[in-house]
Amino acid sequence: MSRIEDLETFVAIIDAGSLTGAARKLGRSLQAVSRSLGALENDVGIELIHRTTRQCRPNEAGQAFYQRVKPALTDIIEARSEISDRRLEPRGLLKIGAPTLFGPDFLVPIIAEFMRSYPQIEVDLQLTDTFVDLAAEGFDLVVRIAQLPDSGLQGKRLGALRRVVFGAPSYLKDRGIPKHPGELRDHCCVVRTVDRQPGQWTFRAGGRPRKFSVNGSFRCNSMEGIYSAVRCGLGLGYSPLWQIKHMIDNGDVQIVLEDYEPEPVPIHVLWQENKFPPAKVRAFVDLLAKRLSLEGL
Template identity: 60%
Template sequence: MSRIEDLEVFVAVVELGSLTAAASRLARPLQTVSRALAALEDDIGVELIHRTTRRSTPSEAGEIFYRRIKPAVDEIREARLEAAQRRMEPSGVLRIGAPALFAPRFLMPIVAEYMRKHRKVEVELDLSDAFVDLADGGLDMVVRIGDLADSGLMGKRLGALRRVVFGTPSYFADHGRPMHPNELKQHNCVVRSGGDRPGAWMFSIDGKPREVKVAGPLRVNAMTAIYAAVCEGLGLGYSPLWQIEHLIAEGRVEIVLQEFEPAPVPIHVLWREGRVPTAKVRTFIDLLSKRLKLDHL
């Protein structure tokens, strides 16, 4: 039976086109790589690699064999790495990106618990509402709210967040309550400026996502200012529910148009170390998944 080391050699030769390059990738002597490839071919009984002085290319049988074993070799390599990571104690600097308003309330308690458990880890938090590239920002992981682009990053879903329309009891007393999203055109709406679609509020109408354009005399570029403006009775606001829960609990604002709420916005944690994260990343993701329960918000 062929050894996994021989299969790794074969995969490397096919992908790099050279025994020398394969030896360099695997950090093995060239003679060892050559013997491993020969042993694999002897075991299977067919030539897998055509060798010349300049190039090593797979034979027809080699191409078929490569396509079949490549996923299995990757899985075995990652299983080994994961097992090794689990033996390691987390250490070093863990750099985490997260939304500015979200992190203090939801992330900081988890960071504190994590640091008490793993004394050899230092944590750096980079708080921004922009979608910072992990590599450019030097981040190990990032918590993102919103639909994900096909970035090639590994990720795990943590929950989803509701979006609601809200206003003060005094505003509703003076202007009435909208019963349908289309009625928002008759209301003052506090619009968040900036972004690619300012004044575009999403709803679910007749079971389908619909964008409703809103407007008002006041536009601001920060959510905290929108909450303050709505509380002053200047109009209606549109916000993630979790950001205004305290205002609802205090009776300062009320939610309307609940039956037209759009689909909740997903929240994920993403990392860039490949399919198997490092010990410091893996242990934080495990704790984050256990502690962060957001599907009710």
């Protein structure tokens, strides 16, 4: 099959009327143009151009071939240029997956900035707390808050997120501030019933991770309900710090047992392993890493 370069050379020779003119137009040597034309004629098995010392003209077969090839070649060149533009300039649909609570507060403002910078970008943000399959579900990238196994995906670490115990000032004034995770057995704790191990909170004690059993008179299946209950003084809660930072800033709750916090959970942005990631993915990942400052949050 003829190379695109040979077809480009053939069209350029006819358009320019000579090998020399084609060489000048294409920025190639005269020898390279001559070899390219010879390779094309060998491939199709017929002479296409009559050559003289001064000019080159297509014969009947060459003229017919030219009329069929030139429009197709123009389409190929335009398609190649469009693909090159897509590689360089972010455009098209960007499908992003992110945790339900994390996405609205942390990602949407960055997505808005990204879309203002690149008007040809569209975004489909899917908020879910399950691990999606990027390839099967058509995601360009996902944000995950977890220790990650080797998944065959490319990724960038965005930071690490703390998990903390917290309580309302009224509760802590009434029941006291726990000094060690073992003291939680004497406290009311608000337990999330849909956890994998409800009532088992992880701490770092004695230089290693340890689980401590907790209980209380109020349980709930949602974090929003738990936050409201803790704010109302019904007990201590256990949560990622980023989810309750606004409550801390407002003075609604305060952190306890900071010396026993477990190892922070890493947060990553992941995308399909690809030697040449699309420009939209590269540009968004760069902006995400630049705008998010999540280490120790």
